[in-house]
Each structure stands twice: as structure tokens, then as C-alpha cells.
Amino acid sequence: MTAWVERQNEYVLRAAEERAVQLIRLWFTDVLGQLKSVAISPAELETAFEEGLHFDGSAIDGFSRIQESDVLAMPDANTFATLPWTDGGTTGRMFCDILSHTGEPFEGDPRHVLKRNLARANDAGFKFMVAPEMEFFYFADGEPTHAPKLLDSGSYFDLTTSDAASDLRRQTLSVLEAMGIPVEYSFHEDSPSQHEIDLRYTDALTMADQIMTFRLVVRELALEAGRFATFMPKPLAGMQGSGMHLHLSLFDESSNAFHADGEQYLLSPIAKSFMAGLLTHAREITAVTNQLVNSYKRLVRGYEAPVWVSWAQRNRSALIRVPVTKADKPGSTRIEFRSPDPSCNPYLALSVILAAGLKGIQEGYELPAELDANLFELEDARILELGYQPLPTSLAEALDEMEKSDLVRDALGEHIFEWFLRNKRAEWRDYKANVSQWELERYLPSW
Amino acid sequence: MTPETFVLYPNPAPAELVRTLDFGNYSWTAVGSIGDLHDSEPDVGWTGAIICADEDPDGAWAICRELRRRDVPVEPLLMLVSGSQLDQLVSRNELLDDFMITPFHSKELEARLAHLLWKAGRGVRPELVEHGPLALNVETYQATVDGRPLDLTFMEYELLKFLSSHPGKVFTREALLNRVWGYDYYGGARTVDVHVRRLRAKLGEEHASLIQTVRSVGYKLGQSRW
Numbered sequence: 001m002t003a004w005v006e007r008q009n010e011y012v013l014r015a016a017e018e019r020a021v022q023l024i025r026l027w028f029t030d031v032l033g034q035l036k037s038v039a040i041s042p043a044e045l046e047t048a049f050e051e052g053l054h055f056d057g058s059a060i061d062g063f064s065r066i067q068e069s070d071v072l073a074m075p076d077a078n079t080f081a082t083l084p085w086t087d088g089g090t091t092g093r094m095f096c097d098i099l100s101h102t103g104e105p106f107e108g109d110p111r112h113v114l115k116r117n118l119a120r121a122n123d124a125g126f127k128f129m130v131a132p133e134m135e136f137f138y139f140a141d142g143e144p145t146h147a148p149k150l151l152d153s154g155s156y157f158d159l160t161t162s163d164a165a166s167d168l169r170r171q172t173l174s175v176l177e178a179m180g181i182p183v184e185y186s187f188h189e190d191s192p193s194q195h196e197i198d199l200r201y202t203d204a205l206t207m208a209d210q211i212m213t214f215r216l217v218v219r220e221l222a223l224e225a226g227r228f229a230t231f232m233p234k235p236l237a238g239m240q241g242s243g244m245h246l247h248l249s250l251f252d253e254s255s256n257a258f259h260a261d262g263e264q265y266l267l268s269p270i271a272k273s274f275m276a277g278l279l280t281h282a283r284e285i286t287a288v289t290n291q292l293v294n295s296y297k298r299l300v301r302g303y304e305a306p307v308w309v310s311w312a313q314r315n316r317s318a319l320i321r322v323p324v325t326k327a328d329k330p331g332s333t334r335i336e337f338r339s340p341d342p343s344c345n346p347y348l349a350l351s352v353i354l355a356a357g358l359k360g361i362q363e364g365y366e367l368p369a370e371l372d373a374n375l376f377e378l379e380d381a382r383i384l385e386l387g388y389q390p391l392p393t394s395l396a397e398a399l400d401e402m403e404k405s406d407l408v409r410d411a412l413g414e415h416i417f418e419w420f421l422r423n424k425r426a427e428w429r430d431y432k433a434n435v436s437q438w439e440l441e442r443y444l445p446s447w
Numbered sequence: 448m449t450p451e452t453f454v455l456y457p458n459p460a461p462a463e464l465v466r467t468l469d470f471g472n473y474s475w476t477a478v479g480s481i482g483d484l485h486d487s488e489p490d491v492g493w494t495g496a497i498i499c500a501d502e503d504p505d506g507a508w509a510i511c512r513e514l515r516r517r518d519v520p521v522e523p524l525l526m527l528v529s530g531s532q533l534d535q536l537v538s539r540n541e542l543l544d545d546f547m548i549t550p551f552h553s554k555e556l557e558a559r560l561a562h563l564l565w566k567a568g569r570g571v572r573p574e575l576v577e578h579g580p581l582a583l584n585v586e587t588y589q590a591t592v593d594g595r596p597l598d599l600t601f602m603e604y605e606l607l608k609f610l611s612s613h614p615g616k617v618f619t620r621e622a623l624l625n626r627v628w629g630y631d632y633y634g635g636a637r638t639v640d641v642h643v644r645r646l647r648a649k650l651g652e653e654h655a656s657l658i659q660t661v662r663s664v665g666y667k668l669g670q671s672r673w
Binding site for chain 2: 003004006007008011012014015018019077078079080081082127129176177178179180181182183200201202203206251331
């Protein structure tokens, strides 16, 4: 243990004592992106820092094969925070790194996968910075047996009494800020009951942790208010789904490596190769950035979600958009990757996105021409003729693309790659065997 | 509170030494010559001295003599020497109070310093750093604004402590990276901005402006007391 880590641990021990923390939740994430938690008492904290916490990983999705089920959770003192919404005694939380029983980083730990990919970026001299736009719905309840009940009929940027959930959103913002998760903007989105909270950029590992915390805070506070929040990508047919647009940039030691004065849209050659990498490998990484059967019901024409592999400055139908930034603010030059949805595992999604972008830089990929037409206005056949590729249209297609991808296999590591494919194929098979309401309505009367 | 300042030699002082002192919330001034030593000495005199001999032993011993051969010798005086310089200590007992071998362990240095100060009958380092509504307890790591406890991460706490220990002084991002995070830290150019934004979020709307952005330079906290 380095002196640095010792100091951080000591700080947390002291802080827990001074703040009379009664319970510490140790958090980690399974391969599907679900948050897992083990609670310990403050008395166990010191041992947890020194020796970690043993648990049986075979109970966690995607963690262990039977033979090597014992894993070790090592709390990361740098992530210590208290949970402001808990009653009756202060609760603290830390994210954990998972080690195998031999003390090596455990290959099934998504946080480790992201760290490994970030280390590669570091070796190339880059720090990966991310800012997500988190979209979600507030419903009256989370009961899946009936259609979701809307809380309002408000729309984009509405500031009226119809925005019944705005108090809830405001309360959520203050909890996020108190936890050190700065918010850039928040507003009512296009669809009724849909909301968006944009987080301020930070390094990718912190951001992945923040996204996990964010999803919990939003859902937890909604429940406390007797509501239900969901990050399901497309809960309402015929209305816009929830995306998680990601604003991305790479910083080197002194400045934003995506920025270049005098270049078109102020984008450096590094930014352009990164974009080319994302476009080239977009179809392969989609299973990870959009991991549910339901994700592909968002990625359809007519709802401002990307459908074609393309980039543009203004056109919001493109997969990558280049936000307009000012020449005197070089720090804010960035790209916006628009396909991911908020149901993804943020550690894995950021891993494959970074791997695709770095590949573009390392191989010096050429950025194709900017998309100048609004693709939403063209016929599919015409778009194909123009040479654009569609994003996968179903989870099955996305898995086929992923399975062929050396890039994704390498970024995720063998263990998670294989497990993810197996698990998601099973999800697809379940879905295929199901007969939906749509089919009954469409076919039963006539056939 | 009397401003207490350690004198360090040489200038620039070793990075690890500076970091340890900053962590421990000790003020210091690095000097490169006997001239410097006199010019920058505070009116109340030096609190103590930490002299590193492994680069320039002759210069280092000259500074020691200057500090000790006075009516009121400066003490405590801690020497940092390399293993091969241990011989040099033999005939110079009166010039120092204690010594450590480089590379030193930062926790040991802190402990020795605290002990030397105690032996010299000197008050220990200030326990409370206060600025306006802000109070940081160096012993317990607690930070409060208007009496409301702030739950900070270690780095947020260290950054806030550093800025509030030097009110009104503007620090560049590079300086903050070096002084708060340490020289060997690689976090990229945006690390400081990201932490400042997080601190402001935790301070809350009312107090977010305690940490000011000085355009195209860096950050400062509050106004200078002098």
C-alpha cells in the first residue's frame, strides 16, 4: 500500500468517525450494469481497507465461474461519500475494485475493464473526459402489468404547473450537488413525463461511478416521493425514448487534444481520427452501448435517435454531432456520441467507445465526409446508395456484429465478452419466444 | 495566531518535502543562499529549519551555521542527508537537532517534526484553518461552512485546505497540481477544474463563489488578510 493510499484510507476512517457514520455501503457493478452493495459497520472499515471484503462472486451476474467463485471487494477510498437521503444515521458509500482470490484484478469486474482501457489511453498520453445527458421518465408507479401512467403532459423546456415532477427533479439536483456530482443543465424533455439532467464533464472513471450513483439517486428519490423513475430506453411507443448522449474529449497533459485553432469546427486531427474510429466500429460496439431488446425500439426513424452511422455539425439525426463551441474556449471542443442509452453498463460502454476512438487515432483512420442532408427526410434505399450504414436494428443483429469484433473482445476481455454474448443471446431467445400485444392485435382478427 | 514558517534549503526544495509539509499544513519558505535566508526571514523569526544536504552539502552546512551561530539559534533544525553523508554528521552535532536519511518516508518526517516542535516547547501546527464561513479542522479532517459539515473526498479536502491556507493568493492549475496532488500525479490538465467544480457544488449556491476563477490564470479563495 502506497503512502498515498494510506493517507486516503486514514482520511475516510477519520471522516466516518467524525461524521458518526453508522453504516458503510460498499458498491460494485455487475456485468449487466446493476449496482450491487454490501454493508459493513464502521468497525469493519479498517480491515476492509487492509484486507478487502471476501464474498461469493458466483451469485453476481457475470462474475465468476463456479471453480473460482471467491472474490475480494477492495474499497476505493477516493470515492467515499455520504448518502444524503438516508434517514436515521449517516450512511457512507464507496465504490470497490474486485480482486480474484489470487489478489489480481478480477477480469469480470466492469470497473477494472474501464481502468484497463483508461490505462491504455494514459499510455498514449490521453485522459478521457466525459459528460452525459441523462434522460429518464417519471411515472406514477413501476407496475409492469399496465401501461406506464404519466405524471404530466409537459414538453421540451416547459416551465408550467403541468410540470408536476419538477419539484422532484429540483430536489434530485440538490442531492446530486451535495454528493459532488455537478449538474450542467436540467429540463423537461420532449415527451410527457420525460426529464433530462446533464452532468458536468469529468474523467471517465469518475463519470462511470457518477452515472451509477445518479441512476440510484434518481430512482431512490422518486420512490420516496411515491413516484417511479425509469431509465428504460423506450417505455412509451410512439414517443421519444431516453438516450444517454455522451459528450467526449481527450485531454493531454496541458490541453484539450480535440481542439485545433483554424481547423474546420475547431477539430484537431486527433479528434477526427477518434471520430473515424467510432464510426468504423460503431456497429460492433452497439450491443454494449444499447444492451436491451428494448434499446432498439428507441433507435428508429422519426424520434431524433440516430439510425445511420454518420457525423455532422448541426444535424441531430447523425450518430456523432459536433457541438458548436467558441474559439476562445478550447476546453469545450468535443464530440457528442448519440446512440448510447441510459440502461447501459457505463463502465463497459465507455470502455468500448474509448477503444474504438483510440483505434482510429492509432491507425490514422480518415474521417468520412460530413453528412449534409437530413437523413430523416430521405428514403432508406437512397441513404444506402449514398454509402451510409445503418446501426444494428435489433439486439440480435448487434450481438452478431459484436461477436465478430476483435476490438470489442480485446476491450472487454475474454471473460466479460463471452459472458455478455451468452447472457444477451438468452435474453433475445426469451424475447423471440414471446407473443406480444401488438401481434395479437394485428394478426388475431384476420388470421 | 503567529505565522509560523519553516525555512527550507535548497531552492527549489525537494518535491516530496514540500508535499509533506503542505499535507501537514506547515508554512514554509525555500531559500537558495545565505542572502535569501536573511531577506525572507519573517519578523518573528523562523519556526524551524529543514535542510537538505544531499545535493549541495557545502551550501547546506553553511546555512546551518548561519542559523545556529546566532544569539538565539534557530531550532529545531532537521537535516536530510544521503546514506553516504552520515560521516559528515560526526563533527557537527551542534548544528542540528535531528536527521533523516533520504529518500525519507513522509509519515516519519511528519512525526519527527511534530516531536521536535514539542521538544522545542513550540506550539504544534495550527489546528484550525478558517476563512469567512469556512472552517477546516486539520486534526479531524472536518470541514464546515456556516457550521454545516461538508462531506468531502480526500482530494477535495486537501484542495480546499490549501486554498484557504493561502487566502487571496492566485494559484495556477499547474501550481495546484504540483502542490496538492504531487509531482508524480498524472491527471491531465482538467483535474483541478473538475475538483473545483465539485467543491463549489458541495459548498452550495450561497458559498460557491468562495473559490474564484481568475480568468486565464487559475483559482483563488477569498481575499488576502494583509
